[in-house]
Every structure is written in structure tokens, then in C-alpha cells.
Amino acid sequence: MKENIIRNKSFRFALKVVALNVYLSGKREFVLSKQLLRSGTSVGAMVREAEQAESKPDFIHKLSIAQKEANETDYWLDVLFHSNYIDDTQYKELHRDLSEIKKIIASIIVTMKQKIGKL
Template sequence: MLKENIIKSKSFLFSVKVVTLYKLLVSEKKEFVMSKQLLRSGTAIGALVRESEHAESRQDFIHKLSIGLKEANETEYWIDLLNASDFLDHDQYQNFKKDIQEILRLLVSIIKTSKQK
């Protein structure tokens, strides 16, 4: 029986939430610039995790996840900025902040473990 790939499922679900938030920010709050940046970086995380599944080597695997880590870090920036500029309510911010921090921790852990092998 295959073990669940937690980073794969969490990054995909996060991407879905980012797309939903993007649509809300554009349609209801008329915010187009930061929301587009959030959409780009927030969905890139899951795409890079998926790419890493078929990496050509351990170094390629680490490289793809390292780029995903950079995208996650950028995503946290956009979440913080959207919050600081009052485009997110408290609950939205807390929810997204918790999710991205969990993804960041997972990616750091996977990368560190992979480098030690």
C-alpha cells in the first residue's frame, strides 16, 4: 500500500484555496496586482512538487523542491502584504498563514533530509 504524499496533497489543496481567493480578490475587492502575484507563486508550489516526483536525480529532486520553497516564501510575503493592506480579513489571513507555514516547514524538512542521504 502506498504511503500518502502529504506535501503533494497539501500543496494541491493550497493551490485550490489560492485560486478561490484570487477570484474573490479580483471580483469583489477589485485587487489585480498582488492577487495575480499570489496566484502565480501560490500555485507554482504544487506544480514544482509534482515535477519533483519525476526528477531525474536526487539533485534534480532537491533543486525542484528548493524552487518550490522559494515560491512558498514569496507566497507568504504576498499573504502578509494583502493582510497589511486590508485585503484579507483576520480569519482569511490566519487560515492562509497557517497553511503556508506548514508547507514551508514540510519543504524545509524534505530538502534537509534529502541532502543528508
């Protein structure tokens, strides 16, 4: 069976977001970290939902939601970094991982749209 790269990367990213949430809770930051936790774990959840899509358009729709969640996660990471809740190392690692995930999701969406003739 072929390795599902986006499934694995989005799951590992979710685990990093959970760990960051625990770290931020120790710093008594709950509001921003909760937003990050919700959107950051939702990316992988939507990837998993896409695996069971009812049709190719449904698959594209679910991955498009994952893409939106990834963009929101990017925003919360920026806010946490620029408000000095996370340091440069934490930010760069998570941002790099998220950028890879966003590129893969975008590529999958484009490829699938080409396959069904929507591009």
C-alpha cells in the same frame, strides 16, 4: 501506496489561493492577487515536478524552488493582509497552511541532502 502529504497539502493550498484570487477579483484587486496566484500555485507545481526528478540533486533543486515560491507567497499574503484586502481569518488560515508546507518542504530537503551526503 503511501500518502504523499506535501503533494496533497500543496494542491489544497493552491485551490485556496485560486478561491482567494476569485474573491479579490470581486474586490477589483488584480495586481497583488495575480502575484499571489502565480506563486501560490507554483508551490504545488514544483512539488509535482520534483516527483519526476531525474536525480536526487534535481529533486532537491525542484523542492528548493518550491520553497522559494512558498516564501514569495508568504510575502504576498502579508502585503494583502496589511493593506486590508484580506481579513484576519483569511490570513491566519492561509498563513498556517503555508507554514506547514514550508516546514515539510524544508524537512524533505534536509533529509535528502543528508542521504546524498551534502549536509
